[in-house]
Amino acid sequence: xxRIAIVDDEEYCLQKERQITEDYFAGKGVECKVTVxxxxxxxxxxxxxxxxxxxxxxxxxxxxxxxxxxxxxRIRYPDPIIIFITNYMNYMMEAFEVNTWRYIPKQMLExxxxxxxxxxxxxxxEREKSYLVVQKRGEIEKxxxxxxxxxxxxxxxxxxxxxxxxxxMRKSLDEMMEELKSDEFMMIEKGFIINIKHVMKLKxxxxxxxxxxxxPIRKRGITAVREALLEYWG
Numbered sequence: 001x002x003r004i005a006i007v008d009d010e011e012y013c014l015q016k017e018r019q020i021t022e023d024y025f026a027g028k029g030v031e032c033k034v035t036v037x038x039x040x041x042x043x044x045x046x047x048x049x050x051x052x053x054x055x056x057x058x059x060x061x062x063x064x065x066x067x068x069x070x071x072x073x074r075i076r077y078p079d080p081i082i083i084f085i086t087n088y089m090n091y092m093m094e095a096f097e098v099n100t101w102r103y104i105p106k107q108m109l110e111x112x113x114x115x116x117x118x119x120x121x122x123x124x125x126e127r128e129k130s131y132l133v134v135q136k137r138g139e140i141e142k143x144x145x146x147x148x149x150x151x152x153x154x155x156x157x158x159x160x161x162x163x164x165x166x167x168x169m170r171k172s173l174d175e176m177m178e179e180l181k182s183d184e185f186m187m188i189e190k191g192f193i194i195n196i197k198h199v200m201k202l203k204x205x206x207x208x209x210x211x212x213x214x215x216p217i218r219k220r221g222i223t224a225v226r227e228a229l230l231e232y233w234g
Contacts, residue, residue: 002032002124003051007043007069008058008085013106014038017056017085020110024117030125040064044072051077051147051163053124054101056113059086070100077163078197078210079146081123083116085109130182134160134167141167145182149198149210153191161211184232188217188225196232199225 004021008014018034025032035050037043040061055073057066066084073080083102101120104112130145147163157168158176169176173193177185187193192215194207201208205222207215217225 002030002053004032004034004054004056005037005043005050005052006034006056007037007040007061007066008056009038009040009061010058011038013058013085013109016109017113020113021056021117024114028121030121040066040069044069047072047076052080053127054081054083054120056083056085059084076210078195081120083113085113132160132180134169136167136169143167145180145184145195146197148185148195150195150213150215151176151193158193161213183228186221186225186228188215188221190218192216196228199229202226202229 002025006014006017006021008017014036018036021032021034035052040057041064044064055070057069059066061069066086070082070084073082081101083104084100085104085106087106102112102116104116127144127146132143132145132148134141134143143160143162149161149163151161151173152159153173154168156170156172158171158173160167160169171179173187173191176193177187184196185193186196188207194209194215198210199207200210202217202225205217205219207217207225209215
């Protein structure tokens with residue numbers, strides 16, 4: 001299921017954006033959940049409570065502007081898809097500084113938003129395929145790769161630290177790397193695997209993770225981590 005957040009202080013525009021979105025995905029036979037916010041301040045205050053695949057933001061809102069909301073999203077999540085809806089084209093350069101997917105004028109809303117969704121569907125569906133299944137005491141948990149921040153060794157277990165907490169699997173880190181088979185994960189030291197997407201800084205042989213944790217890198221692995229970060233950060 002595709003999760004979409006729409007933030008716009010104008011009730012008419014908010015409902016129009018919602019209707020276009022729901023009609024579009026229903027027409028494509030793709031399940032989606034749309035959550036609307038008329039207050040950007042309220043949205044940012046609860047940004048950690050729910051994750052979305054797509055964020056549609058009005059650029060000009062009182063108290064908290066669309067650009068500020070986008071910056072808050074980027075700090076919390078590694079690969080958000082952000083679409084700005086606006087009457088003001090003079091913010092375009094600033095918008096692309098937060099890796100904006102599209103910048104849509106309100107007068108062209110229906111045409112341009114549907115075209116944006118046309119390009120997004122295959123990307124979002126591909127993301128849905130990249131996940132880890134964790135089984136524990138009668139429970140099964142599905143973790144998208146993008147939500148996994150890092151893993152650490154704990155005896156015979158691997159502890160997985162993700163966006164919503166942590167869980168354990170009775171597997172070694174080597175077994176986890178084999179199961180993941182993704183370039184976004186790297187073993188930086190005997191006891192740790194990191195997701196490159198959640199690294200905020202590399203300094204003096206250590207990586208600073210999104211949750212504030214600082215992890216050591218083995219000396220012979222520093223160059224590889226630096227190159228992977230440079231490639232990911234573009």
